[in-house]
Amino acid sequence: MTRVTTSKLTKPRGGSKALPPRGGVSRVALKGGWYAVGFLAPLGILYSVYFLFSFGILGVVSTQRVGLTFRNAVDVGFQNFVLVAGDPAFQGALMNTIAFAAFSVAVSLSLGFILAMMLASGIRMRRAFYTIFLLPSLIPMSLFATVFGRMLETRDGAINEFLRAIGLGFAAQDWLGDPTAAYVAVGVIITYAIGLPIMYYSTDVAQVQASVMESATLDGASVWQIYRIMLFPLLRTTHITVILSVVLGSFRAFDIIYFSTAGQPGGRTDITGTYIYKATLGLDRIGYAAAASILVLLVALAFSVVQIIVRRKAL
């Protein structure tokens, strides 16, 4: 709709440009180029320093064996890349990053959607519920994940104590020592981040025309049918938004893992973020960390291209 409106407005302006007396307009248009330079300069400077120069630094450091002091660097060619790509821990971290992102998308499109529809359907104290669902997403994740991590402790963690208290002691797990249990724990904490998808759905469903739902209700449809058959397809662009934002968030999910499982057991729940962090600050292997960073950036930038294409088609 915006595009159509814009194109309609553009034609009159084009026509007015054709009129010689309005040279002032063309004068402003001619000045646009230099104005653009001025308006874009701050962004250009920040991008040049923190993105482009950063990529350059990564490129140089990734070919060296060097520590955080950046002194006494020894050139090792592409050895760091070979070591990183061949490291089972890095391969596992990359697979985890993808798997956790996929799980996050799935839970957002299912549980997030259902909760949003229910909240929009005449529930009282709606704002209180929104706040509760948003809290885990908006307080420092280092804090939330630390609390959750403490709840995971085998002997006196709140989760196992709760399970024993309700007679499900057999379900108590060594959450940080058993790989399968640790994956379940990560899945649970990822689920806590559906507050943002709920907001997307809630805002967009408010735009759906009332008459559409009223006619369905008159036909005797249940609310579950309306959610699934009518609203889910209607919110197609919201699904796209949710998928894109959730996957973007997954690239940045460092805190969730670092503070809850810390990659335990034995690095099995590491993601690329925790892997790089440990290499940088834990092992002081800067060249190695830089090589891993470059590989991760390639994946992230590839995804950026995909989301730009998808976003263009969605408009």
Place this chain on the structure above:
Amino acid sequence: MATRSLEQSLPLHLRRGERIATYAFIVIFALAFAAPLINAVQTSIAVGGFENYLVVLTRSYNGVSIPLTFLNSAIVAVMHATLVCSVGALAAYAFSFIDFRGREVMYYGVLLFLAVPATALLVPVYFLTGTLGLFNTHLGVALPEAVLTLPFAVLLLRNRMDDIPRELVEAAVMDKATHITIFRHVALPLSRGTLANLAALSVMWSLQDFLFPSIVLRDSQMATAAQAVQTIRSAFAPTPVESAQYYAALVLLGVPAVLIIIFAFKYVTNGISAGGVKE
């Protein structure tokens, strides 16, 4: 088309069974979502009661004073939000109102960096911070945070500015207005709501950031709230009293974010939603 706000319901008439099921489902999940926070508060007063909060507010742990972390977090967050809103608004204006060669290509080039994870920039940010002499400064944290937020800011603000009627701009041009005048008197005022949303989100994201504070702010006096979660940990012994106090410290470190959610709910949620794909 009638637009309903979050406060209004869908025109659905839940039957009795449907209503009961809906409330049950929502309440169960709300309790599950609140459980970690409830657990933290319960544990914090289990031994020693509310006095634990007074204790942790007045002591320092590994050199970190909790009230001081609030100040540090606030300074970084305000710097971050200021950078993002000002640089983002200028750039969005150029992409929306100025017709120059390569505009769309550059715009998508900016959006390309939406997916850059902070961890991938750890090494260069460490190097750059040292080169620029910004270790243990608030700006040293705000700059990389702002750079990672700018792609979203440009996206959000350009969407808003594209919605500004062109007639207003044409009228200004007829009055011989320059781009600077149009920016100050047309684009900025009409984008005030979006800028408020963006500022609220930027503050939230800055308060959440652990990574950059952890590598830039090595001086314990400079620690932010998100960073302090890690810094103070080893200062608490694994005794019942000190464990309770540790949880009290964690709860306190989360208070600023909770207050912002409660008081700036509209701005945070509007900012979140406005960043989506437009129909």
